[in-house]
Amino acid sequence: MLTREDVRAAALSLPEAYESSHFDVTDFRVNKKIFCTLRPDAPRAVLKFSPEDQHNLLDGDALTRIEGSWGLKGWTFLDYQRLDAERLPGLMRLAWATVAPKRLLR
Numbered sequence: 174m175l176t177r178e179d180v181r182a183a184a185l186s187l188p189e190a191y192e193s194s195h196f197d198v199t200d201f202r203v204n205k206k207i208f209c210t211l212r213p214d215a216p217r218a219v220l221k222f223s224p225e226d227q228h229n230l231l232d233g234d235a236l237t238r239i240e241g242s243w244g245l246k247g248w249t250f251l252d253y254q255r256l257d258a259e260r261l262p263g264l265m266r267l268a269w270a271t272v273a274p275k276r277l278l279r
Contacts, residue, residue, distance in 0.1 A: 206272035
């Protein structure tokens with residue numbers, strides 16, 4: 174079962190990713206743009222995908238769309254305790270790539 178520390182490690186393993194905070198919630202950024210948030214009070218993270226990637230990834234279990242306009246922009250809940258561990262690095266990289274500068278995507 175994945176933990177909060179697994180999510181943190183996956184986020185920080187990406188090029189130029191760093192930890193910050195946003196409204197008292199831990200977040201992970203690249204180029205000052207948030208690609209993941211991590212709540213302290215629930216086994217849940219939020220990942221930023223393109224709307225198309227979000228549509229293709231939603232499984233109704235570990236990955237669910239946030240309701241309202243944030244969800245329409247690709248923000249997706251991740252219940253990391255329900256996620257198969259081998260999926261985390263790929264999902265985190267996809268969220269990172271959604272906001273990373275093109276020079277890092279090469």
